[in-house]
Amino acid sequence: MINAIKLPQFEVIKQYVRGHIKSGHWPVGTRTPSENELSASFSVSRMTARRALQELAQEGLLTRAPGLGSFVAQPVAAQPTIQLYNIIALAQLEGAYSCQVLDLEQIPADAKLAHLLSFVVDQPVYRGTFVHFDRDKAVQWQEIFVNPVVAPAFLKQKFVKVAPDEYLEWIAPSDQVNSQVSAVLAKPSQRRALGLTEDTQSACLQVTRACKRHSSLVSFSTLVHPANLYQLGATS
Amino acid sequence: MINAIKLPQFEVIKQYVRGHIKSGHWPVGTRTPSENELSASFSVSRMTARRALQELAQEGLLTRAPGLGSFVAQPVAAQPTIQLYNIIALAQLEGAYSCQVLDLEQIPADAKLAHLLSFVVDQPVYRGTFVHFDRDKAVQWQEIFVNPVVAPAFLKQKFVKVAPDEYLEWIAPSDQVNSQVSAVLAKPSQRRALGLTEDTQSACLQVTRACKRHSSLVSFSTLVHPANLYQLGATS
């Protein structure tokens, strides 16, 4: 006996259909048996046969159309995606996170910031630069611009164990995050802050990130990671 | 009348539940009305009420457990992901793709390659290096190692308009792709191939990618992009 546990009937039908697709017996575009045909051949109610096809459609294996039938779908090219995992969150999980404040100030918005925030030029904006540590290793340099309307107390924070991102997520959880990844050479000030000395180490992964809430900008960050320390992984 | 089109009843219930969750009336952990309660209050069969809760659970808004009920789920932190879009595919769409072969040869597997391929050291492996162009702009340098068992004719290809990845995807579509992104300084040979001159341009995004099919390695690539030309974008 291969499988002693009793499979639900809809699962049996799913495996039947999946088997024909994966084995190549039903190439892309093939019409599968209809709900009625499956319910007849598996001695099952139409609702059960329907559930099988429905779930396979949801998994992307089938395309269904009223009046036409169910068809083997074009497999979508598995587009690899990268999880922009939060390095700081990881370090905090291990209890080894700390943060050093380099700057924390109020500045007048320049043209670019004003545009991002829908502000007027010279309207005050908060700015902070930080170095984040995992134990005694500097893993990330950050420059963040914060909307003072959303986080009026930002400048009064200590930011020792609580990262600025964490603080902002607490008082104004973002519902939209835009990120861009590129490669940069660390600037001298960034190299110093990150403790990079040799030239070969100064290639860095840079993430720029805009966090929005209710369509208005909460913060805009530039995050710089030494390339030799951190990579972004992706599967599938 | 706000909505003239008739909503299915399960959709009405979904919106009712969603509304209570989004408005904060039902905070995380709150038990929602049961299938029976919803079917009574909406004068609907249990299967219809069930469908509403089921779909909300699938969307991640609810957690359900037999014997216990349905509960408002902890919202998962929207983890931003990056689509590792295929630069070459984009260039090809615009009809401006071309490819230059730098090397195309058979080499004996070193220890690392042998390990990746489950080969014996010194077993032959194909290797190619390429520069990919979008119009007359070099956008990507690639080194690829190919499993000769899977793609025996790899070395005989021309690779002018058909990219090596495209060729391999054609003869052996991969079902698993692992990618790693990091930042590197372009090596002199890469700099030359990509036409990079100034030092500030030599920070590059590097993607290493292993494509597998039926659990065995098809190809292993190192892709290098000049950082000033291409960024990876992510939303949500």
Next chain:
DNA sequence: CAGTGGTCTAGACCACTGG
């Protein structure tokens, strides 16, 4: 027209949970 999938009903039996 006969057939398709989409929605829906009013039942049923089940394993499971808490009190």
Next chain:
DNA sequence: CAGTGGTCTAGACCACTGG
């Protein structure tokens, strides 16, 4: 024990598609 969600049935009506 009464209540929960998971599976399933045998019907129904609908809008839609093709021949």
